[in-house]
Amino acid sequence: MPDLFDYVGNAEQFPVLGHWDFFNHAGVCPVPHVASRAIRRYAHEAEAGAYLAGTWYADIEKLRITAARMLNAHRDEIAFVKNTSEGISIVANGIDWQWGDRIVTTSVEYPANVYPWMEVARAHGAKLVMVDEVTDATGRRQVPAEKILEEAADPRTRLVSLSHVEYASGQRHDLERIGKFCHAHKKLFCVDAIQALGVWPIDVKAMHIDYLSADGHKWLLGPEGAGLFYCRRELIDRTRPLMIGWMNVTDAQNYGNYDYSLKPDAGRFECGTLNIPGLLGLKASLDMLMECGLDNVGRRIQQLTEFLIQGLLKKGYKIVSPRGLGQWSGIVSFTSPTHPHEQIFKTLRKDHKTEIAIREGRLRVSPHFYNTEQQIERLIDRLPGH
Ligand SMILES: Cc1ncc(COP(=O)(O)O)c(C=O)c1O
Numbered sequence: 001m002p003d004l005f006d007y008v009g010n011a012e013q014f015p016v017l018g019h020w021d022f023f024n025h026a027g028v029c030p031v032p033h034v035a036s037r038a039i040r041r042y043a044h045e046a047e048a049g050a051y052l053a054g055t056w057y058a059d060i061e062k063l064r065i066t067a068a069r070m071l072n073a074h075r076d077e078i079a080f081v082k083n084t085s086e087g088i089s090i091v092a093n094g095i096d097w098q099w100g101d102r103i104v105t106t107s108v109e110y111p112a113n114v115y116p117w118m119e120v121a122r123a124h125g126a127k128l129v130m131v132d133e134v135t136d137a138t139g140r141r142q143v144p145a146e147k148i149l150e151e152a153a154d155p156r157t158r159l160v161s162l163s164h165v166e167y168a169s170g171q172r173h174d175l176e177r178i179g180k181f182c183h184a185h186k187k188l189f190c191v192d193a194i195q196a197l198g199v200w201p202i203d204v205k206a207m208h209i210d211y212l213s214a215d216g217h218k219w220l221l222g223p224e225g226a227g228l229f230y231c232r233r234e235l236i237d238r239t240r241p242l243m244i245g246w247m248n249v250t251d252a253q254n255y256g257n258y259d260y261s262l263k264p265d266a267g268r269f270e271c272g273t274l275n276i277p278g279l280l281g282l283k284a285s286l287d288m289l290m291e292c293g294l295d296n297v298g299r300r301i302q303q304l305t306e307f308l309i310q311g312l313l314k315k316g317y318k319i320v321s322p323r324g325l326g327q328w329s330g331i332v333s334f335t336s337p338t339h340p341h342e343q344i345f346k347t348l349r350k351d352h353k354t355e356i357a358i359r360e361g362r363l364r365v366s367p368h369f370y371n372t373e374q375q376i377e378r379l380i381d382r383l384p385g386h
Contacts, residue, residue: 004292004300007032009372021354021375026167026195026331026366029221031281038284039223042277056276063283066290067228071212072203076265077236079229080274084194085112086242087213087229088161090269091190092116094239097124101158104129104151106143108360110167113192117161127156133169140322141333142171149181159188164202165195168359170321170331170366172196179208188235194218197228198289199330200298210235216278219330219368221285226278231266245271292369300369301330308332308365308376316386320362332365339384352382 011017016030031039045054060080068075081087093116103117107130120126131147143166152160160182165172175191182189190211193202198219204212212230216222231239241248241262248268250261262268289297305328309319312334320333336344341363348354356379357364367376 001291002288004296004369007288007292007370008300009374010370014370017370019353021352021371021378023365023367023371023375023379024355024357025218025368026170026364027357028217028224029219029368031223032221032285032288032370034284034288035222035281039277039281042280046277056280059283060274060276060279063279063286066283066286070197070201070286070290070294071230072201072205073230074233076267077204077230077233079231079266079269080279081213081215081227081229081269082225082275083112083215083227084192084213085116087211087227088113088190088192089116090213090229090231090239090242091159091161091188091211092120093242095159095188097126097158099125100156101126102129102151102154102156103127104131104148104154104157104160105162106131106133106148106166108133108143108166108168109161109163110192110194112194113161113163126158129154129157133166133171139318139320141169141320142322142327143173145174145177148173148178152178152181152187153185157187159190161190161192163192163195165199165329165331167195167331168333168362168364170195170329170333170364172322172327172329174326175202175207175209179206182210183208194227195329195331198286198294198297199301201294204230204232211239216282216285220282221289221368222282223278226275226282229266229269231269236266236268237262237264239269241269241271243271247272297369301367302328304367304369304371304373304376305330305332305365307373308367308380311376311380312383315380315383317363317383330366330368333359333362334365335362336384336386338386344383348379348382352378354379354382 064075121128133143188210194214197214210232215227217224317334
């Protein structure tokens with residue numbers, strides 16, 4: 001069985017290594033060779049005889065089981081979605097909202113975890129409460145858990161929805177603490193996990209997560225447009241599917257028999273034909289990550305981001321991402337006290353084939369486990385000093 005270090009710096013397994021110093025996994029990941037091979041195989045099988053030769057559907061059911069294992073969930077609690085937004089929209093549209101219900105989130109969420117709740121506010125008279133980020137004395141930015149819990153405690157709060165990791169600051173919320181509170185106070189807890197899945201294992205049970213959604217195109221190393229949605233078993237029949245088609249029902253393959261009985265498992269949230277090539281690509285990547293061990297992957301990302309931060313500090317950059325105990329993530333957000341960020345970003349991309357990102361006016365670097373220390377050193381060398 002391959003070891004994590006078989007992949008580090010391995011341009012056969014990660015062809016992007018031969019072209020770019022790529023550090024934007026919090027944006028869109030380059031897919032590893034295993035995923036592109038799975039998608040090519042699909043394409044060959046599809047042109048030779050559609051589903052006849054392949055094992056597509058059986059493989060996708062294997063993916064459901066692996067995804068459940070990664071989350072400490074059951075396969076019955078996993079649905080495939082086309083992206084994070086769809087999973088969050090299932091929750092937003094699937095609950096029997098009452099006028100005056102409160103929904104608590106932060107004011108620094110990616111819009112996939114904002115607009116669905118704005119729509120609930122518009123359509124059902126719910127109130128959207130957005131807890132602000134604060135900057136501490138050292139310049140680190142985060143939304144305090146205490147404030148989130150304070151808002152969650154309001155008797156009218158029905159649901160708390162958070163990104164596990166905030167896309168711009170890289171803050172990792174303490175989901176165990178927040179989930180425990182939500183569970184104790186009978187609030188629903190929904191998580192946008194796209195910036196966390198593939199970086200460390202997530203335990204939906206220990207974190208008392210009711211709903212979770214994530215596309216696969218970031219840290220899970222899948223292609224865009226193939227994602228996972230988790231719904232806690234007890235909530236499945238209390239959550240209306242967002243879209244209805246032929247596949248939501250128990251006897252889906254009995255086409256002429258119009259028995260509109262929704263599936264008892266999370267399959268009820270899948271309305272029709274799935275994104276087969278996308279999911280096969282995601283499966284290949286997830287299998288690779290699971291073989292390496294998500295704990296090992298996380299440790300390596302922690303080491304790489306720590307190495308990066310030390311280099312940035314030496315060069316006079318200010319780190320914005322919180323990095324206290326249990327707070328690290330794959331995202332390092334930082335600022336230059338003097339140099340325009342746009343210029344830094346463009347020069348890196350154009351002159352050095354080095355890809356980072358700008359989010360909320362700050363520079364953002366997000367390496368994955370296969371990146372090398374040498375790549376990080378090169379990035380630091382290429383950044384202007386102070
Ligand atoms: C926190 C977060 N949620 C969601 C998304 C993407 O949403 P979707 O999968 O619906 O395209 C991103 C992408 O940048 C993100 O950072």
